[in-house]
Amino acid sequence: MSAKYGSGGWATVAIAQSVGATGALIAELGWGVTGPQRVPRLSAVDKSILYRQSVSSRATVVAFAVLPVSVITWLLCDFSRISAIVISLGSLCLAFSPAWFFIGDGKPGQLLAYESLPRLVFVGIAALLIHYDFPIGWYGGALIVGSVTALSLSAICSHLGFFHWKQNWRTIRSQKEVVLGRAISGSFTSFAPALVGLVNPLAVPVFAAVDRLMRMALAILAGIPNRLQSWLGAATGRDRHLRSLMSIRYNCYLGLVSGLIFGLLAPTFVTVLFAGQVSFGYELSALSGFLLFLICTSRGFGLAMVAAGRAKHITISVLCAAGVGVPLLCVLGLYFGAVGALAGQILAETVGIVIQSRILSMKWKSNRQWSTYAASVLQS
Structure with a gap:
């Protein structure tokens, strides 16, 4: 094309x-x-x-x-x-x-x-x-x-x-809470090229190219978190909690390695895939690689939240992330082009991870307190 x-x-x-x-x-x-x-x-x-x-x-x-x-x-x-x-x-x-x-x-x-x-x-x-x-x-x-x-x-x-x-x-x-979260997250992920097109049309080819390469990488990597979904779904009780922790760790490691590789290779691949019509340097690829790491980490937290019965609470984290990400993506994209738009997405994903980790820690803490209380009742 x-x-x-x-x-x-x-x-x-x-x-x-x-x-x-x-x-x-x-x-x-x-x-x-x-x-x-x-x-x-x-x-x-x-x-x-x-x-x-x-x-x-x-x-x-x-x-x-x-x-x-x-x-x-x-x-x-x-x-x-x-x-x-x-x-x-x-x-x-x-x-x-x-x-x-x-x-x-x-x-x-x-x-x-x-x-x-x-x-x-x-x-x-x-x-x-x-x-x-x-x-x-x-x-x-x-x-x-x-x-x-x-x-x-x-x-x-x-x-x-x-x-x-x-x-x-x-x-x-019955799916409305999850749909709301997906719709809000789409405002600074899948809809990002359209937003950049609204505020800075000249930045669209480069931003869309680096975004497409990163999404292609995420699609390839999706096999691992996808396989973890059925692995988590088959577990119960304490085993599910341990598997959730392992899922977060695996996705974090996966994102770290993949982000580094992406940052090094993306400037070469973009020239080939886009027939020399679009190109970018290591500054953009490094930012996109870091964003890839954050998205992989967020996937791990998302799987753990579903396993913990907190799928509907994902909307809270996404709402907070969008509240930060969409305005920053538009403002920074307007003044700094593709670099600014990526920076806005990075900040949005960071906020989402912090909120998700907080929700999970509260859920796991309440589970431990309930287990302690139930054990004391049974002993008495």
């Missing part, structure tokens, strides 16, 4: 994906947060019902999100707007991903076969067509077809089915 349409075309794609991904973050309804730890404890029949409930609830929200996502994309993009809308809708359809279910069920092979490989094929075909001067909207079309294929293969090959409309609105309402 960058080779064919330059940095301006890349900026349009980045903003369209930003808007669509934020819509997907909301429409996904938090199933990726709470779902994987619920799956291991269910029977085969209940797993199928849970999966179909998730598809029905997400389809409902996606239907309502199509219009606002399209309008916002049209307003923010000034290059190839129709293609931009198709890309944003393709990104919105990522809300249908069955990844959370197969992760919770401990079946990564089915995730690879039903979603990852088909999407790779369709996106590869779209990239080939764009290379031969087809519109960039074909990329969005590939994302839509990939999502439909993943849903179909999961429903048919895994015998999960498609929809379960019974108590659909109740299912949606």
